[in-house]
Amino acid sequence: MYLLDWTGNHFLDPDNILATIKASTESGWNPTTRATRGDPQLIYAIARSFSVEPTSIAVVPGSAAGIDAVLRSYPSAPIVDIIPNFHQARTVASRDRRIYFRVKVGPDSDLETAVEEYCNIGAILIVASPSNPYGFHIPLHKIEALLSKWDGIVLLDEAYADFAPSTAISLTTQYSNLIVSRTFSKAWGLADVRIGFLVGNRFPSRFDSYITCIAPSYTSTFVALRMLEEPSLIRRSISATIKMRGLIFDKLHDFQSIHAHMSQANFLAIHCDDATRVVRDLRMHDIQVKQLSTLKDWPLDWKDGFRLSICPQPVFNHFLGALSEVNVS
Structure with a gap:
C-alpha cells in the first residue's frame, strides 16, 4: 500500500533516518536524567541553519506542543483559527473553554479581508503557511500587512515551509506580535522523534514555565542536532x-x-x-x-x-x- x-x-529513506538516530544515541549521555530547557548546541545549530538569533528560539517537543504552549500563555485572548488547519487550536479552545472563531479561507479567499473584523479584539490568530490541504503560501508582504493591523499575536504555523519559497522567520525581528512555529516532522523526516521550535522576539513570562515542563528529550535533541550538522x-x-x-x-x-x-x-x-x-x-x-x-x-x-x-x-x-x-x- x-x-x-x-x-x-x-523522498527520504527510513533506513538512513534510523542510521542517524542510532548514531545520535551513541554520544554517551546519561539517559536517567532529563533536559529541562532547549540544549544550547541545538539552539545554535537551529540559529545557523535558519538565520535567526539564538535568543529568539524556543525548542519544543513537536509543533503541536509548541502551539499549545503559546495558546496557553495567553489564556484570556480569543482564538481566531483559519480553517482548514491543524486541529490544535480547536482542541485547546475546547479544552480550556476559550472564545473561539473559525474563519474559512479557501482558494478564492483573501486572508486579510477574511479576518478584518477580528483585528482589534486582542485575539491570537493562528494560520498555516503553506496551508493544508491547499499548500497556499502567504507572501511576506501580505504577512507584514496583516501584522501591522493585528493587535494581538499572530501564530504562523510553518510546518511545510521547507518546501516553500520563503519563510516569515526574518519578520520576527521587526514584529513583536509574530511567533513562527517550525517542525522537524515533515521535510526532516523526524515525525516519531517529536521535536520542533518556535521563533519570536517576545514570549510571555508564563510561556517559559510551560516549555520548561515539556522540554524535548536528549534523544530527540541529539537526533535533530545530527541532522542539522549533516543536512545534505x-x-x-x-x-x-x-x-x-x-x-x-x-x-x-x-x-x-x-x-x-x-x-x-x-x-x-x-x-x-x-x-x-x-x-x-x-x-x-x-x-x-x-x-x-x-x-x-x-x-x-x-x-x-x-x-x-x-x-x-x-x-x-x-x-x-x-x-x-x-x-x-
Whole structure:
C-alpha cells in the first residue's frame, strides 16, 4: 500500500533516518536524567541553519506542543483559527473553554479581508503557511500587512515551509506580535522523534514555565542536532520533492475531470466528482490518499476531492495507472 495520505517527506529513506538516530544515541549521555530547557548546541545549530538569533528560539517537543504552549500563555485572548488547519487550536479552545472563531479561507479567499473584523479584539490568530490541504503560501508582504493591523499575536504555523519559497522567520525581528512555529516532522523526516521550535522576539513570562515542563528529550535533541550538522540528504530530498511537485501538477492537467491546485507544500489538493468512490477505488489499487471532506473542520459547502502527497516517479506512475483504472479521465 502506497501511503500517499501521509504528508511527510516521501523522498527520504527510513533506513538512513534510523542510521542517524542510532548514531545520535551513541554520544554517551546519561539517559536517567532529563533536559529541562532547549540544549544550547541545538539552539545554535537551529540559529545557523535558519538565520535567526539564538535568543529568539524556543525548542519544543513537536509543533503541536509548541502551539499549545503559546495558546496557553495567553489564556484570556480569543482564538481566531483559519480553517482548514491543524486541529490544535480547536482542541485547546475546547479544552480550556476559550472564545473561539473559525474563519474559512479557501482558494478564492483573501486572508486579510477574511479576518478584518477580528483585528482589534486582542485575539491570537493562528494560520498555516503553506496551508493544508491547499499548500497556499502567504507572501511576506501580505504577512507584514496583516501584522501591522493585528493587535494581538499572530501564530504562523510553518510546518511545510521547507518546501516553500520563503519563510516569515526574518519578520520576527521587526514584529513583536509574530511567533513562527517550525517542525522537524515533515521535510526532516523526524515525525516519531517529536521535536520542533518556535521563533519570536517576545514570549510571555508564563510561556517559559510551560516549555520548561515539556522540554524535548536528549534523544530527540541529539537526533535533530545530527541532522542539522549533516543536512545534505535533507536538502536533496527537498529539491527532489519540489521538482516532482511541478511534474505531477503538470501531468494531472491531462485529466479533464479533476482539478489540482498548485501548492508550495509537499502535497496537492485535487478536486473531483464522486470523491468517496475515487478514494475507495484508489485504495483497491494500493493507493491511499486523504479525502478532503474527512479533514477536521473541512467546510461542508466546499467541493470534495483528495490530497495527494508528492512522491517519487515510480510511485506516481502507479498512481496514474490506478487513476485511469478507477475511471477518472
